[in-house]
Amino acid sequence: MKIVVCIKQVPETNDVTIDPVTHNLDRRGLAGVMNPFDKNAVEQALQLKDADSDAEVVLLSMGPDDYAESLREGMAMGADAGVLLSDRAFAGADTLATGYVIAQAIKQIGDVDLVLFGRQAVDADTGQVGPIVAEFLHQPQITYAASLRLSGTNEVTAERLLEDTKQTLVATLPAVVSVRSELNTPRYPAPRNIQLSFAKPLTVWHHDDLDLDDSRLGQAGSPTIVTKVYAPEPVKRELTPLTGTPTEAASQLITALKTRQLI
């Protein structure tokens, strides 16, 4: 079985700024760490590998050269290999353009049975790339899995925790699954495995290494336009105190709502 885990490197600090021109997060010069939610996806893949010694776990990320650090961390946790998609042509991509390149890379890796994502990245918080990749790959997807197991000969079963219900879904492999942090506690990379991870293959694929439609890449291939990012000002509202007994207060409330034509 071949499992690809898609991971993202995010700023280590919450103190990020917004680029005044693009209105996107300005990640320049910030130290990066592996997106914490992605560690749950890595851990899930490693648990599947623990149960099946023939399983292969490949980590995949897209970003500048220093994103290799997060791939290396995942390899120190136990993944077998890492692939970094890095090219100026990919810069400025929104979730759609990112998902397209990642899907093309998964096709190129080949024979992938299961693609795992963390539930979302902590910097942009969209949670969209996993589903987009599934669409590009034309594969079934399960999002926000709180438990996951391989079932039957060619299936994955996952439980989704929704607001007021649980949903158990079965998908035929190959499939794409994004996982919640409740799924597991990620293992620490052991000191020895940190050293040994540097003997594992970490490949960098540039634009020309992939089969890509250039119109789908980078900022040009990104339909998302961020016009403004701002923290909404708190709105000060006039307060009308309700007085008297509960019955009198209720009567005042109904009158006030009727006056405003809310009921």
Added chain:
Amino acid sequence: MSSTTAAAEKLLLQMVDDYTAREIAPQDMPMDADGDFPAGFIQKLTDTGFLGLMLPQEFGGAGFGPEVTATALNHIARGNASTAVTLEGHFKTIDQILKFGTPALQQQLLPSANDRIFAFSMTEASGGSNPMGISSTATREGDHWVITGDKIMITNGGLAQVYCVLVKTAPKELSVFAVDQDMPGFSFGKREDFIGLRGTPVGEIVMDHIIVDDDHLLGKLGDGGMIGDSAHDDARILMGAVLTGIMEHDLKIATDYAKERKAGDKPLTELQVTHRKVADIAMRKETTKLLYQRAAQLKATGQPYSEEAAMAKAHGSRSAVSAGDDTLQILAGYGYSREYPVEHLIRDARAMEIAEGTVEKMRSAIANAEFSK
């Protein structure tokens, strides 16, 4: 340093910081109150691979060098000094087996150092800083040695499973042997109730006619004093690192408090009396850090490091006690309360004015090194 080594060390320290924040620091206060490591704490540390951090890869370890090993203990001690000191005792013992153990002994013992804690034992009831005063012996009988005696105040005593012990092989001859707790004649004695570093067990072992072969001798007969000095040197670098971590902990407590607390209508951060104390803590911390890093660098590059290691411990231990005292004074009544960690940081630091050679002995060693130049 190669880029791969630098990247591996960065990743190691990132993991150490993460582990310290999540697994070690939350146990700092309970450990001091209970006088022991919590149940499962050492097993998790072992399972995560910390015991093999500096053990060469050929023995199943990670093979990290002296500089980053010391830095890792520095970072761990920010969260809890006892954990760092237990690893220090383990690492210094591994170091002596690597330096002086026969290949057969290394093959026999070192792979297990990933899963079992090691300890180095010199002190007896008859003396600590005077090794010729010890009474434990190894006597030659046929083709083996018979070891008998009591060792006390051993860092990791009772927790460790392998001990390097200093014994007399002749009236004026000191030698070091490795013994295993599984050997017939080995037993544990009293555990000390020390006032600081209360997570780290410090205890006694009793050796009653333990039989070992020649391969369990470290170095040659009569090398005991030299091997003991070597163990001290390696330990003192790591203690400098631990003391730096304690002072970083002090500094964080002091600055966090000063930023929030007011004296009258003035924040503590605007008072010169606070400035002086915080600056002194920061300078003590930084000078100790430079000293242990310098000693570790000398060790990593194969140069003599005994004097610098002694400086790191002698300067660092008094500095850390003073840094704790200044932190306590900034926090005033809260600092004096057992509800806050400051008072135990002083007790933790105070241990290192004694352990691995007293500060008085350190100063003699440093002075004699200067006289010999």
